[in-house]
Amino acid sequence: MKILNLFAGVGGNRKLWKGHQITAVEIEPKLCKVYARFNPEDTIICGDAMEYLKSNYHKFDMVWASPPCQSHSRMNYANKRATEENRCPMLLDCIKFLQTHFKGIFVVENVRPYYEFEILPSYIIGRHCFWSNKYIHFVPESYPVSGIFKECTLKGKRILQDKYDIHFDDKIYLSAHNPAQVMRNCVDPLIGQFILNQITNS
Ligand SMILES: C[S@@+](CC[C@H](N)C(=O)[O-])C[C@H]1O[C@@H](n2cnc3c(N)ncnc32)[C@H](O)[C@@H]1O
Numbered sequence: 001m002k003i004l005n006l007f008a009g010v011g012g013n014r015k016l017w018k019g020h021q022i023t024a025v026e027i028e029p030k031l032c033k034v035y036a037r038f039n040p041e042d043t044i045i046c047g048d049a050m051e052y053l054k055s056n057y058h059k060f061d062m063v064w065a066s067p068p069c070q071s072h073s074r075m076n077y078a079n080k081r082a083t084e085e086n087r088c089p090m091l092l093d094c095i096k097f098l099q100t101h102f103k104g105i106f107v108v109e110n111v112r113p114y115y116e117f118e119i120l121p122s123y124i125i126g127r128h129c130f131w132s133n134k135y136i137h138f139v140p141e142s143y144p145v146s147g148i149f150k151e152c153t154l155k156g157k158r159i160l161q162d163k164y165d166i167h168f169d170d171k172i173y174l175s176a177h178n179p180a181q182v183m184r185n186c187v188d189p190l191i192g193q194f195i196l197n198q199i200t201n202s
Pocket residue numbers: 006007008009010011012013014025026027028031047048049050066067068069185186187188
């Protein structure tokens with residue numbers, strides 16, 4: 001399949017995908033570099049994901065999108081870093097655009113928000129909500145999912161790097177309060193693999 005991997009980060013959801021032609025879009029140049037190191041065979045666009053999606057969606061069989069979740073997360077809401085005023089519109093824009101225009105399969109991933117869902121997710125796995133036009137048969141008892149990971153330290157970064165087997169030392173956000181941020185943003189590669197397998201095997 002030709003897959004468009006939007007808001008690609010370091011490529012957590014994509015890590016275990018094999019045999020597909022993948023184009024990734026990520027806005028942060030340092031993350032593009034790390035992603036390229038792990039996935040040299042992918043086409044990597046360092047730029048705005050929504051802009052790329054709107055001009056290129058018709059070239060792909062499947063779109064995966066993980067828009068930034070900081071302004072939706074329950075943890076940031078509790079810390080007062082997520083507010084009604086700073087809520088990022090990209091999640092809703094992305095779901096609505098794909099629902100309206102895209103003829104292939106789409107999966108939009110985000111964390112459980114602190115507010116009532118504006119569009120109900122198609123399914124929820126662990127801390128992730130998914131909006132999709134493809135049914136996934138998910139039996140919670142059969143699949144290891146972790147809950148919210150609260151460790152916001154260098155140690156937390158290392159724990160997640162070991163868990164996902166995604167290791168890098170590049171300093172991405174120099175002023176970030178949370179050294180584990182990039183890894184906390186990462187989708188568990190096993191979940192990315194599970195969903196793609198379900199889609200391709202059904
Ligand atoms: C939740 S993370 C994605 C994690 C990724 N799916 C993974 O599993 O590793 C969201 C990413 O979107 C990127 N981003 C934020 N705004 C963007 C934009 N307008 N266009 C492209 N990427 C963007 C951030 O730099 C961040 O890496």
